[in-house]
Amino acid sequence: MDLSVTSREQGGRTVVEVGGEIDVYTAPVLRERLNDLVGEGRHHLVIDMEKVDFLDSTGLGVLVGGLKRVRSHDGSLHLVCTQEKILKVFRITGLTKVFPIHPSVEEAVAASSGGA
Amino acid sequence: MSAPEDPAPAHPLHSTGPVLLRFTALPEHVRTARLVAMAVARRAGLDDGVLEGVRLAVGEACGRAVQRTESAATDELVEVEVSATTRSLVIEVRDGAGDDGIETEDVALLLMAGLADDVSVTPGSGGPGGRTRLIWRV
Numbered sequence: 001m002d003l004s005v006t007s008r009e010q011g012g013r014t015v016v017e018v019g020g021e022i023d024v025y026t027a028p029v030l031r032e033r034l035n036d037l038v039g040e041g042r043h044h045l046v047i048d049m050e051k052v053d054f055l056d057s058t059g060l061g062v063l064v065g066g067l068k069r070v071r072s073h074d075g076s077l078h079l080v081c082t083q084e085k086i087l088k089v090f091r092i093t094g095l096t097k098v099f100p101i102h103p104s105v106e107e108a109v110a111a112s113s114g115g116a
Numbered sequence: 117m118s119a120p121e122d123p124a125p126a127h128p129l130h131s132t133g134p135v136l137l138r139f140t141a142l143p144e145h146v147r148t149a150r151l152v153a154m155a156v157a158r159r160a161g162l163d164d165g166v167l168e169g170v171r172l173a174v175g176e177a178c179g180r181a182v183q184r185t186e187s188a189a190t191d192e193l194v195e196v197e198v199s200a201t202t203r204s205l206v207i208e209v210r211d212g213a214g215d216d217g218i219e220t221e222d223v224a225l226l227l228m229a230g231l232a233d234d235v236s237v238t239p240g241s242g243g244p245g246g247r248t249r250l251i252w253r254v
Contacts, residue, residue, distance in 0.1 A: 002147070024179035025143035054150075056175050057223040085168045092230035093223055 002026065004051075005033045007042075011109040014042040019051035022059030030059070034066040043075025046108040050080060055089050067099065078108040125254045128202035129160040138193045141185035141211070146178045149196050153207055157252075160200035166252060169231035174207055176224040177248040181211035184246070188213035204233075205252045210240045 003026035004019040014037060022030055037045065045066065049055070067077045079101045081087055090096045102108035135156045139145040153174040157167055174196070181194040192212025199206050228235045232250040240246025 021147065023143075023175060024146050024182065054171070054175075056172060056179060057227055058179060060223060088168075089172065089227065093226055 003029055005030055007033075007037060010046075010105065011113055013044045013046050013109045013112050015046045015048055015105055015109070017048045017051065019053075021054040022052060022062070023054060023056045024058045027056075027058040027062045031062045031065060034062065035069070038066070038069050038073065038075070043070050043073040044112055045070055045075070045077045046080060046105060046112055047077065048080040048105055048108075049086055050082065052081075052083070052086055055086050057093075060089065060093060060095060063099065064095070076112050078102060078112045080105050080108045122203075125203055127161070127254055129162065129200045129205065129254055131202050132156065132160060132200045134197050134199040137196045137198075139196075141182045141192070141194050143179070143182055145194075146175055146182060149178045149194075149209075150175045153196065153198050156198040156200065157205055160205055162205060162252065162254075170205070170207070170250075170252065173228045173231040173235075173250050174209070176228050177207070177209040177250060180224050180248065181209050181213075181246075184213035185211050190214075203253060207250045209248045209250075211246050212240070213246060 002020045003022060005016060007014055007016045016037065018030065070077050077099070079099050081101050082103050090099065090101065100111060102111060135152065137149055137152050139149060150171050154167055154171050157170045162170065178194060178196065185192060185194060190212060195210040197208045228250060233253045234251040236249045238247045
């Protein structure tokens with residue numbers, strides 16, 4: 001499987017580092033990991049997409065599902081992404097208005113902790 | 117008003133005969149279809165920025181075909197045809213789901229429309245919605 005998902009705690013937030021291709025085949029794996037994290041009580045997520053090489057509409061669906069899930073627990077979901085090809089996917093679908101997207105994990109954690 | 121004949125493109129593509137791929141409608145094969153389409157598009161001479169769009173749009177079209185086929189519970193193969201003329205790259209994705217294929221979310225169509233110069237979804241051999249055609253022009 002060409003997808004990796006690891007998580008760590010940083011600044012009181014859960015940073016989820018995703019690498020590889022998020023597509024119709026691998027997206028269910030990411031969905032399961034996000035569901036597990038929220039189930040463990042981790043409601044403030046920062047998803048680091050810098051090592052993501054490919055993202056399709058099913059991947060977007062998983063991220064939107066994750067956002068809904070953490071919000072139902074008064075949580076938050078911030079993204080880290082500077083790659084133009086990935087940002088373009090968010091732009092075309094209008095999701096740049098839905099997700100706070102930051103250039104670095106540090107900035108995402110700070111924004112998330114600031115009550116954003 | 118009749119449009120004048122389009123002038124030859126400044127950077128014409130390398131014309132190639134069609135490349136045809138048929139695969140079992142499983143999500144794990146969509147990546148293979150993306151790689152094949154990308155390889156033909158690269159061979160034809162499309163720019164790197166456009167290639168990324170081809171990769172994503174073909175993935176969306178194939179993902180849609182796979183999901184339609186799965187929902188129709190048929191074992192029809194999904195077919196991808198890629199061909200290039202000097203003026204355009206044309207990719208057609210066909211499924212045999214017919215009327216039973218449940219439509220996926222609009223996001224896939226939104227992405228394809230945002231990435232290709234032209235997108236059309238028309239009835240295929242198996243019935244409505246079975247043929248997605250993507251065109252990139254130079």
